[in-house]
Amino acid sequence: xxxxxxxxxxxxxxxxxxxxxxxxxxxxxxxxxxxxxxxxxxxxxxxxxxxxxxxxxxxxxxxxxxxxxxxxxxxxxxxxxxxxxxxxxxxxxxxxxxxxxxxxxxxxxxxxxxx
Amino acid sequence: xxxxxxxxxxxxxxxxxxxxxxxxxxxxxxxxxxxxxxxxxxxxxxxxxxxxxxxxxxxxxxxxxxxxxxxxxxxxxxxxxxxxxxxxxxxxxxxxxxxxxxxxxxxxxxxx
Numbered sequence: 001x002x003x004x005x006x007x008x009x010x011x012x013x014x015x016x017x018x019x020x021x022x023x024x025x026x027x028x029x030x031x032x033x034x035x036x037x038x039x040x041x042x043x044x045x046x047x048x049x050x051x052x053x054x055x056x057x058x059x060x061x062x063x064x065x066x067x068x069x070x071x072x073x074x075x076x077x078x079x080x081x082x083x084x085x086x087x088x089x090x091x092x093x094x095x096x097x098x099x100x101x102x103x104x105x106x107x108x109x110x111x112x113x114x115x
Numbered sequence: 116x117x118x119x120x121x122x123x124x125x126x127x128x129x130x131x132x133x134x135x136x137x138x139x140x141x142x143x144x145x146x147x148x149x150x151x152x153x154x155x156x157x158x159x160x161x162x163x164x165x166x167x168x169x170x171x172x173x174x175x176x177x178x179x180x181x182x183x184x185x186x187x188x189x190x191x192x193x194x195x196x197x198x199x200x201x202x203x204x205x206x207x208x209x210x211x212x213x214x215x216x217x218x219x220x221x222x223x224x225x226x227x
Contacts, residue, residue: 042217042219088156090159103149104161106158108158111156
């Protein structure tokens with residue numbers, strides 16, 4: 001079975017632009033979470049979606065938004081890009097919203113660079 | 116959400132057993148302990164999860180004392196390919212809006 005897939009793998013944008021990142025979860029997984037990982041730090045939680053509804057939000061500005069589609073894929077949108085948004089954006093999926101012994105499976109991320 | 120504290124880095128040699136300890140003094144009753152491994156330019160990969168005592172799978176063991184205020188990830192006979200960052204996470208996976216909180220992790224460097 002395919003793992004979590006993210007697209008694109010790399011992206012270069014300039015300040016003020018908008019970006020959309022995409023994630024396809026593992027087949028059968030209904031929960032998708034997004035993380036931002038700045039170089040040298042651990043991933044920071046942005047959003048969790050389950051059954052197409054937002055179930056959790058981290059400490060990120062309103063410039064960050066996301067949605068989950070009926071097929072459980074997800075998009076992360078970031079508006080008015082800042083230099084500090086340069087990071088690896090990770091998507092993770094799990095079978096349910098949250099359950100013991102149901103760990104999250106991560107994709108390899110989208111590397112976003114802001115010039 | 117319980118905060119975790121891990122060593123910033125560790126060095127080891129091939130074939131040795133590596134033990135990485137994580138402190139989580141404020142762990143709650145319903146919290147589980149989960150460890151992830153991350154290689155450069157890849158997403159974190161689940162290693163092991165436990166609630167109490169000892170859990171073992173094909174790649175690692177997780178030791179959790181009775182007070183659950185710490186846990187130890189044990190990697191038997193490490194190889195060069197085990198060089199990675201290891202994250203300890205604590206949280207209740209059964210609550211709504213479960214958030215996975217990563218700390219800075221432990222950078223393990225395995226030498227030949």
